[in-house]
Amino acid sequence: MFRPPSASSPFDHPRADVVLRSSDNMDFRVFKLFLSLASPFFEALFNLPQPSDENTGNIVEMIDGLPVVPVLEDSGTLDILLRFCYPRTLTPIPPLDHFKNAFNVLEAAKKYSLDEVEKAICEALFNPKILEVDSLRCFAVARRARLRDQTIMAAKYSLREPLIPEWFEEIELVTAADLLALLTYHQKCGSALQQLHVSFSWIEQHYQNQNAVLWILGKATGRGCNCPRAKVAKLFDNQPTLWWEEFMDATFQALKDKPCAHTIHEMIEKTIQEIRRRSCQSCSSNIASVMCEFADLFAKKVEELVSEVELPLRLSGEVGYQFYVSKVGSAETS
Ligand SMILES: [Zn+2]
Secondary structure, three states: OOOOOEOOOOOEOOOOOEEEEOOOOOEEEEOHHHHHHHOHHHHHHHHOOOOOOHHHOOOOOEEOOEEEEEOOOOHHHHHHHHHHHOOOOOOOOOOOOOHHHHHHHHHHHHHOOOHHHHHHHHHHHOOHHHHHHHHHHHHHHHHHOOOHHHHHHHHHHHHHOOOOOOOOHHHHHOOHHHHHHHHHHHHHHHHHHOHHHHOOHHHHHHHOOHHHHOOOOOOOOOOOOOOOEOOOOOEOOEOOEHHHHHHHHHHHHHHHHOOOHHHHHHHHHHHHHHHHHOOOHHHHOOHHHHHHHHHHHHHHHHHHHHHOOEEEEOOOOOOOOEEEEOOOOOOOOO
16 A cells, blocks of 8 residues: 655654645644644644544544544645644744745645744745845735735835836735835835935035045046046036946936845946956056945935835725835845
8 A cells, every 4th residue: 555755853753643644645743732732723623523433434544543634735835834833842943945935834824723833934934035035925925914014024125126027926916006005115215216316415425525535536546547537427526437427327227126225236246347347547446345335325325215215005994095114123125
């Protein structure tokens, strides 16, 4: 007779009292008590008449004298879910680094009324590793679960995506009103940042005098270099280099589509490479360190302005809009 493989420790315990069989045919030998304590669903399930009762009429498979309960989850999902249910002394909380894993486990936790587990998974789902890659999918899940802080955090991370994002599977979970709110938020963030382009007073305030920005003015070695000068831009009443002006123009253009600190770091990286390829000794000599310091200032300003923009989310059943101010401590977008 076919005997499915057993799951790994601690789900292979010889004294377990029930077997859960995953959809891909793996047997998890588990203790009813742990699952019953974690979930009223399991408690009710295990309190049903035992399959060995002859009058139930159900033919239930037994293995080593234990009833086998088939479940719809695959072994990967079930393994994570059960580890969340078991005591910490028997197994640590498994890492959830991929959206798909976390999402499947979350759905299963909901199905089995594992409230505490659901909470723990939500926290695990909204970690930077997942948010950086799957912010829109996280937004969809958080919004659907009415998790306010996580919705804001995911919206903030979604500024790394283009204003009109590519299709993603969970878009079906998002209402048109919520999607409109997200797009509006994204566009407002993009517009808010343009004030930094209109005036460079924030740069002058930070550096205090032109001697601190000689690299922008094409005088990194004290004397002026031969690089062409800016057409419009001015800094401390001086003409910056043309490459710096072009870098700023291109960065503000990119920020309209992806209004976040991450965009700045990308543009800075590109510019450093480009300047190094040029033949100007003066401009390229110390470019990485001065540009990276400038990136930190620029990114800080972007974070400040973005954090003032509200996410206009409509709450179901309420008239009007609830504004979510996006001040969530750990929502780093750099
Ligand atoms: Zn130069």
